[in-house]
Amino acid sequence: MRLQYQLHIAFTALLLIVLTVTGFAVHSLLLDGLIQDEKRQLEQKGELLVTLLNNDQYYPRERVDYDTFFKEQNLQVFVYDRHANDILFTTFPPKIATEFLRKNEKESKVKERFDLGGSTFVTSTLYLYSVDSGLELVLLTPLTDLEAVQQALLKRLLFIFVIGAIGAIGLSYLFTRKLVTPLSRLQDQVQKIEKREFDQLERVKATGEIKEVEQSVYDMATELHRYILSQQKFMQNASHELKTPLMTIQGYAEGIRDHVFTAEEEEKGLELMVEEVNRLKKIINEMILLAKLDSEQATYKPEHVDVNDLLERVIEHVFPLAHEKEVTVTTDVDQKYFIWVDKEKLLRALLNITNNGIRHAHSEVTLTSNACEQFVYIQVRDDGEGIDEQLLPHVFHRFMKGQHGETGLGLAIARAIVEQSGGTLEAFSDVGEGATFILKFPQKSH
Ligand SMILES: Nc1ncnc2c1ncn2[C@@H]1O[C@H](COP(=O)(O)OP(=O)(O)OP(=O)(O)O)[C@@H](O)[C@H]1O
Numbered sequence: 001m002r003l004q005y006q007l008h009i010a011f012t013a014l015l016l017i018v019l020t021v022t023g024f025a026v027h028s029l030l031l032d033g034l035i036q037d038e039k040r041q042l043e044q045k046g047e048l049l050v051t052l053l054n055n056d057q058y059y060p061r062e063r064v065d066y067d068t069f070f071k072e073q074n075l076q077v078f079v080y081d082r083h084a085n086d087i088l089f090t091t092f093p094p095k096i097a098t099e100f101l102r103k104n105e106k107e108s109k110v111k112e113r114f115d116l117g118g119s120t121f122v123t124s125t126l127y128l129y130s131v132d133s134g135l136e137l138v139l140l141t142p143l144t145d146l147e148a149v150q151q152a153l154l155k156r157l158l159f160i161f162v163i164g165a166i167g168a169i170g171l172s173y174l175f176t177r178k179l180v181t182p183l184s185r186l187q188d189q190v191q192k193i194e195k196r197e198f199d200q201l202e203r204v205k206a207t208g209e210i211k212e213v214e215q216s217v218y219d220m221a222t223e224l225h226r227y228i229l230s231q232q233k234f235m236q237n238a239s240h241e242l243k244t245p246l247m248t249i250q251g252y253a254e255g256i257r258d259h260v261f262t263a264e265e266e267e268k269g270l271e272l273m274v275e276e277v278n279r280l281k282k283i284i285n286e287m288i289l290l291a292k293l294d295s296e297q298a299t300y301k302p303e304h305v306d307v308n309d310l311l312e313r314v315i316e317h318v319f320p321l322a323h324e325k326e327v328t329v330t331t332d333v334d335q336k337y338f339i340w341v342d343k344e345k346l347l348r349a350l351l352n353i354t355n356n357g358i359r360h361a362h363s364e365v366t367l368t369s370n371a372c373e374q375f376v377y378i379q380v381r382d383d384g385e386g387i388d389e390q391l392l393p394h395v396f397h398r399f400m401k402g403q404h405g406e407t408g409l410g411l412a413i414a415r416a417i418v419e420q421s422g423g424t425l426e427a428f429s430d431v432g433e434g435a436t437f438i439l440k441f442p443q444k445s446h
Pocket residue numbers: 286352356357360382384385386387388391395400401402403404405406407408409410411412434435
């Protein structure tokens with residue numbers, strides 16, 4: 001069943017339960033309340049009548065005419081003489097008066113609810129003059145009158161309940177629809193992601209948690225799209241990079257087979273073929289390494305590494321290239337810092353960066369280490385021409401290379417290694433001022 005209907009049914013059921021319970025509670029309390037109220041009113045009326053009858057000036061006791069007095073008040077009463085168990089006056093017929101006397105004979109007090117002539121009455125009893133006189137004024141109201149009021153009130157209440165319930169159910173329908181619609185629209189968007197129709201994706205308007213889910217789905221789709229595009233680009237670049245040396249090799253190999261070259265050209269061709277095969281080997285090795293870094297976390301073996309030792313090893317490794325290019329490589333370290341990384345892999349990343357630096361430097365490459373707020377920073381700076389402005393934002397992308405670049409994988413590998421070590425790698429450059437690469441790692445105490 002659709003979520004909207006489930007929510008709607010749950011809400012309606014809850015509403016009906018609440019209304020039914022309220023209805024029963026009101027039904028039972030209403031009659032009690034009406035009876036209490038009626039008794040209070042009878043009492044007030046009774047007190048007023050007793051005060052009037054006790055006023056000798058208007059109603060001298062020996063000459064009081066109860067008949068005219070009570071008929072004027074439009075009341076149902078008994079004036080009851082308890083000592084004599086007799087009725088001095090009543091507005092009821094004699095048969096009912098007799099029944100009243102019979103039932104009261106053994107009672108010390110008139111009952112609060114009294115059954116007379118087949119009907120129930122609510123009573124209120126007051127002493128007419130004094131307790132000793134034994135004369136009691138009993139005022140009565142038939143319970144049926146109160147029940148009629150109760151029924152009228154209940155009908156009105158039921159009407160309000162029905163109108164309220166219809167309104168609430170309507171509102172619940174609107175609310176649940178408002179709540180569920182974004183979900184079904186989100187489902188449509190997820191189906192588009194499944195079919196990889198990324199350019200058809202639309203944002204879904206929602207609130208609260210659904211908005212957060214929508215944002216996550218959208219971020220996930222953007223990332224997936226970016227990943228798929230980068231994979232496609234990687235494949236295109238890789239096949240292009242592999243094709244160029246292969247075509248050179250093929251051209252020379254066929255020429256040598258068909259004896260179209262002179263001995264000197266053949267010699268040169270073989271040299272070029274060896275060079276291209278080495279280039280192919282390098283590209284393939286770097287691609288394999290990148291693929292491994294992407295997928296196999298297990299090949300990563302972190303340990304405590306002394307940053308100064310690491311920089312010294314970098315200098316040892318780059319010495320031949322630096323010597324060849326007549327570039328001095330120096331370190332600038334103040335104290336010992338430790339980081340938790342795979343030593344051999346990070347050495348490889350630093351070598352990629354430093355080799356780039358040496359190839360582009362005029363005369364100097366500096367390796368620096370320092371720490372700030374629990375982070376260790378390693379800087380590789382050269383005094384070369386700097387990174388081209390247009391290349392800089394993409395310098396870490398695979399197969400991205402500048403004018404005198406080689407494969408364009410070195411920095412992509414370096415970044416993958418640094419990020420696997422929980423660090424970050426960034427490049428800064430001002431044209432003509434050289435390039436700076438900054439590696440940042442969480443500091444470890446040894
Ligand atoms: N220190 C630097 N100064 C100027 N340009 C640089 C520097 N380092 C890198 N670059 C530019 O960035 C490009 C990408 O570098 P990257 O190391 O990824 O590839 P590469 O050096 O061309 O090939 P390889 O895969 O062999 O390292 C280079 O081709 C170069 O143009």
